[in-house]
Amino acid sequence: MGQGKTEAALYAIDKAMQEKIACGFYIALPTQATSNAMMDRVTQGYLAERSKTVPGRFNVQLVHGGSLLSAAFEHMRMASLGDDPDEVVVAEEWFCGHKRSLLAPYGVGTIDQTLMGTLQARHWFIRLFGLAGKTVVFDEVHAYDVYTTSLLARLLSWLRGLGCTVILLSATLPEEKRMELLSAWGQTTVIPQSVSYPRITVFRESGVEAIPFEPPVMKHPVEVKLTPTDPLKLAEKLATDVPLAGCAAIICNTVKSAIQMFRTLRHILERQGWEIELFHARTLASWRQEKETDVLAHYGKKSDQRGKRLLIATQVIEQSLDLDFDWMATELAPVDLVLQRMGRLWRHEWRCRPLKIPVLYVLCDIDHSGFPLLSAGQARVYEPYILTKTFLAFQSVQSIEQAQDIENLIAEVYSKEIAESDPKWRRLLTDQKLSMDRNRNEQEKMAESVMLPNPCKGAKGILERGVTLDDTIIDLCDGEDPSVHSDVRAATRLGDPGVTVVCTGTLSDGNVLSDASGRSPDIEEIRRLIGQSVAVSNRGIREEILKHKSPAYWKNSALLRYARLMVFNNGIAELGRYTLYLGKEEGLVIERIEKGEERGA
DSSP states (O other), rough: OOSSSHHHHHHHHHHHHHSSSSEEEEEEEHHHHHHHHHIIIIIIIHHHHHHHTSSSOOOEESSTTTGGOOHHHHHHHHHHSOTTOOOEEEGGGGSSSTTTTTGSSSSEETTTTGGGGSSOOOOOOOOHHHHHTEEEEOOOGGOOOHHHHHHHHHHHHHHHHHTTEEEOSSSOOOOHHHHHHHHHHTTTOHHHHHHSEEEEEEEEEEEEEEEEEEOOOOOOOOOEEOOOOHHHHHHHHHHHSSSSOOOEEEOOOSHHHHHHHHHHHHHHHHHGTTTEEEOOOOSSSSHHHHHHHHHHHHHHHOOOOOOOOEEEEEEGSSSSSOOOOOEEEEOOOOOOOHHHTTEEEEEETSSOOOOSSOOOEEEOOTTTHHHTTOOHHHHSSSSSHHHHHHHHHHHHHSESSSHHHHHHHHHHHOSSSOOSSSHHHHHHHHHHHHHHHHHHHHHHHHHHHHOOOOGGGHHHHHSTTBTTTOBBOOOBOOOOOOSGGGGGGGGGOOOOOOOEEEEEEEEEEEEEEOOOOOOOOOHHHHHHHHHTTEOOHHHEEEEEEEESOOOOGTTTTTTTTTTTEEEEEETTETEEEEEEEEEETTEEEEEOOOOOOOOOO
C-alpha cells in the first residue's frame, strides 16, 4: 500500500498509447470521492506533463453522478468552449451528456459506469463501445463483494474481445478472487508459488509472465493490538500516545457507529485541545465535497498539519485516497480491508512522528466464550466468517514486519480450510462458513440473472436481447429507479438502492437551503439541487421516502428524475416513525421512534 501502483498504471497507460496498443484510457475506482482525487492526479500530473510533448488538447471526462459538483471539472468544461492555448486539458461539452461520457478518449470515474455495460439494460452497448480499444484500469479490485466481482469478471471477458488492455490493481487481493478474474480474462495458468509477493503479473497472447520485485523495506514494523471498543479508554490511549501534536484516525464500519464515536470523543477530547472531524457519505453532496477537500488538506501528502487533529470516518478513507496518519484505530473488518486502512498509517516517510513505532488498534469486543461480538451493522456489511477468521489471525500476530506478512495474513483468512482445533471455534466457523457459502451462491445467481451473455457464447447469444446463460428472458428496468423491485433492477451493487433526497428548508443554525424553482430546471439549478442531495439506503425510511412523489417538472432531468424532495424545519424532518436531523457537522442523522416513545429533539 502506498508504494506507487497508480503511478505504475499511468506509466503503462502512456506506454500503451505511445505504442498504438490503446486509443485512450478509463480509470475505474470504487467511489465518487476516490474518483475525484484520481481526477486531480491524472489531469494536474500525468496529462499536464504529457501536454508538453504531445500537441493538441486532451478531452477527459469525470464519469459519475456527482461530476456536476466538481469545480475542477466545471473549469475544464468551460475551458473547452474557449480557445485559450494554455487550456490543454478540457472536458468537451458534448461528452458531458448522460451516458456519453465513456465515449471521450480519456476518463476517470466509478467502476459502476463500466459495469453497466454488462447488464441487460438499455444502451449497454454504448458503454462497451466507449471502452473498446482503451486501457482500462480497475483500482482496489479486492474491495467488491461476490455480486459485483461477478459483474467485473463478465466485463473482463467482454473487454478482451473489444481489444482492451486491462490493468487490475490491488495490494491485498485474495488468491481465489485473483484467479477468478484472470480466468474471466481467459487465463487459467496458476502463478508459481515461487513468485513471491509483491509481484506484477502480465498476460499476453504469447503467455504469462510473473515478475517479482524487491519490496521497500518496512522501516517501521506496525504493531497490531486487539482492543475493546470503549471510547473512554480509546480517548485515554490517544491522549497518552499523542500528548502534544499529531494526526489520528478512527475508522468505523457504519455511519451510525461513526456518529456515536464522534459524539463521545468530541465531548472528551475537545477539552484537551483536539480538533475532531467527522467524515462519511451520508451528508449533502456539496458538504461532502467540502469535507473531502478539507481532509486532503489536513491529512494529505502536502499537509503541514500542526496541533492535535482526529478524523473519525467510515470506509470513505479506506482506499485510493493518499492520506497519512500518525495514530490509527479501526473497527474489526475483513483482513484485506484492515490492511488497506493500515496503509494510511505512517504512509509518508518524511513526516516527524509523535510515536516511536506505528500502532494499529483493532477494535473488537468479545463475549463470555471468547468469540468476537459482531454488531448487526458489521454483520450486514461483512461476512461474519471472514470477520471471525480475521479476529483469530490478529490474535496470533503481534506485528506486521515485512511485505510477505501481508500475503500470509490474507491467505490465512481466506483459506477454505478451518484450521482451528478447538471444537467450539470449529462449530462457530463451520456454521458461519455454511451461511457465507449460501449467501455467495445466491449472489452469483443474482449476478448471472442480470448479466449479458458471455461473449464466448457467440454472436447469436450476444445479440438476442434478454437472453442469459440460463436461456431465460428478462427485461431489466432502469437501475437508477429506487422504486423498482430488485428482481428486475439493473444494478451494479447488491442491496437496496439509495434514493436521492433533495433537502430544502432551514437548518438549526439558521441557514436556509435553496428551494426548487417550480419549473423545469436548467443546468445551474440542477447543480444547486444535486449539491443539496443525499443518498439514503436504510430500508425502513427508504420505503417511507418513496411514498413521496418527485416534482413532475424534474422528470426531464436524468439527475433529478428519481429524486425526492424533503423540507426541513430547523434541521428536523418527520417521516412516518422516523425523525431526520440534518446539520453540516454530522450530516443526516436518522432516528427511529419506537412504539410508546414521544417525539422530541
